[in-house]
Amino acid sequence: MIEFINVSKSYDRGIKALDNVSVRIDKGEFAFLVGPSGSGKSTFLKLMIREETATSGKILIDGKDVGRLKQKDIPYFRRKIGFVFQDFRLLYDRTVEENIVFALRVIEASEKDIRIQLKNVLAMVGLTGKEKFYPNQLSGGEQQRVSLARALATKPPIIIADEPTGNLDPTTADGIFKTLLEINARGTTILVVTHAKDIVDKLNKRVISLDHGRIVKDSQRGGYQI
Amino acid sequence: MKTRTYLIKEGYNNLRKHGTKTISTIFIICATMLVLGIFIILFQNVNKNVQTVRLEQGLQAFIDDSATQDDVEYMMDEIKQIPGVKDVTYLNKDQAYEDAKEVFSGLDYFLDGIENLQIFPASFVVRFERIEDSETVKSEVEKIDGIYKVKYNETTIQAVIAISKVANVFLLGVGGVLLVVSIFIISNTIKLAVYSNKREIFIMKYIGATNKFIKTPFVIEGALMGLIAALISFVLISLGYVVLYARAPQIQASLGVFGFLPYSNLWHQILGIYIILGLFIGIFGSSISIKKYLKV
Structure with missing residues (x-):
């Protein structure tokens, strides 16, 4: 569960990125976060993973007050959230398998868990058989699947995807969203930041619209509207 | 792994x-x-x-000019009783002059005319059982009345x-x-x-x-x-x-x-x-x- 309670965030020189935002995304929900550039979407995500701290208000993730986390607890907290980036952020000198195992090593998983999870996530994102490929040998869509597999490997209850299809053609983008829906069907909460109007309209999921740091619309079964 | x-x-x-x-x-x-x-x-x-070198050559304890022969014998006994002392040799003023001549070998004309002045002090040469004893022996010798200076005999490696x-x-x-x-x-x-x-x-x-x-x-x-x-x-x-x-x-x-x-x-x-x-x-x-x- 993700809950923002009267959250505001101001940067230096008085720029207000978020202005009294209150929103709640329940466990197992699939939601889109939309809005024009500079509307506060990135700040919203950064606050969620405690890359930034709110100027005022409270953020609860899985019942934990993110703003009150001790520095040493932040890494463990971040393991609850899998992050998928627009530009994939893969390690290009490592194979698909090594990229995924890297995430599992980071959380200090056991050898047994690494083996099991690797197999599971590769199957989940449809990359079984491509373990030994390097990212450059894969298409954009496949690279994003590796990024997705890496995010899933640590079994986070929440997945944040920041413009996951921004660099992909529509057909490939459809495939990525199909996979995200499948992951959501298994109980993972998913929050997708996107500009992909067609997909948002087609999926008919919850849409939270941000503009000038405020939530201007929150429709349970909405289309892309700013 | x-x-x-x-x-x-x-x-x-x-x-x-x-x-x-x-x-x-x-x-x-x-x-x-x-x-x-x-x-x-x-x-x-x-x-x-x-x-x-310290072990081989020991230390040299210089004796006050005022010391009598009895004093010298007494001091020698005192030194011998210090733990860690291997042996003690007495060098009188004449022998000190001979030593100086050796040190100034080649330049011994410096010493011409002073052989009878007896300006070089008499001393004891004290050698140690073990090198570890050297510092304690040195400080004990320094305490003896009639000894005015104690130094290691290490001119050769100065x-x-x-x-x-x-x-x-x-x-x-x-x-x-x-x-x-x-x-x-x-x-x-x-x-x-x-x-x-x-x-x-x-x-x-x-x-x-x-x-x-x-x-x-x-x-x-x-x-x-x-x-x-x-x-x-x-x-x-x-x-x-x-x-x-x-x-x-x-x-x-x-x-x-x-x-x-x-x-x-x-x-x-x-x-x-x-x-x-x-x-x-x-x-x-x-x-x-x-x-x-x-x-x-």
Whole structure:
């Protein structure tokens, strides 16, 4: 569960990125976060993973007050959230398998868990058989699947995807969203930041619209509207 | 693979990835260690020779001119009773004059006309059972009434001691500068390593890596550089000393009393100091950069 309670965030020189935002995304929900550039979407995500701290208000993730986390607890907290980036952020000198195992090593998983999870996530994102490929040998869509597999490997209850299809053609983008829906069907909460109007309209999921740091619309079964 | 093994492997991979930089860093640490190694060898050899000479020649205790023959006998008995004294010899003023003539050999015209003035003081030459007793014996002798000055009889190696003191200061100075340079260079290498691993570090942070997990490979990279430099330096200095020791008879002949310690007495000390120093330079140097450039 993700809950923002009267959250505001101001940067230096008085720029207000978020202005009294209150929103709640329940466990197992699939939601889109939309809005024009500079509307506060990135700040919203950064606050969620405690890359930034709110100027005022409270953020609860899985019942934990993110703003009150001790520095040493932040890494463990971040393991609850899998992050998928627009530009994939893969390690290009490592194979698909090594990229995924890297995430599992980071959380200090056991050898047994690494083996099991690797197999599971590769199957989940449809990359079984491509373990030994390097990212450059894969298409954009496949690279994003590796990024997705890496995010899933640590079994986070929440997945944040920041413009996951921004660099992909529509057909490939459809495939990525199909996979995200499948992951959501298994109980993972998913929050997708996107500009992909067609997909948002087609999926008919919850849409939270941000503009000038405020939530201007929150429709349970909405289309892309700013 | 355990996390610890993984982190060590990552540190080693970093080391290989930054090949040229790694080699030049190891090279400068080696230079530091070689200078320090020469210092240790020189210091230990001079120290050993000083001890040998002290043991052979003992100390000289000068007697007040006012002392009577009875006083001298009494003092001699006192000295003999000090624990650690091997033997005591009395040198009267005439013998002192003869000794002086020996010291001034070739320039003994300086002493012309003073042979009857008896200006050279009578003294005892006290030798020790063991070199470890020398300081306690010296302080006990100093306490005896009628003795006004006590010094080690080490005129023969005074020049060696003086030269080695200058050399030690010089070597320590150069070593100190090189140590600072080494730490600076290693921290610079690690800084570049941090930059070149920026992508990994970014991803690690998002996945939830602990600070320790992110930092450890860099510390290991630094420590490995220090250790490799320690081993290379140890091989180089060992070869150097063995070659020098093989020529020891000629060198000893030209330096007079000076004798070399066998390497079997030195190698463990040098290896130990090198390993500790290598780890110190590596870990300290990398920690500086990690603290400064790795905001996790």
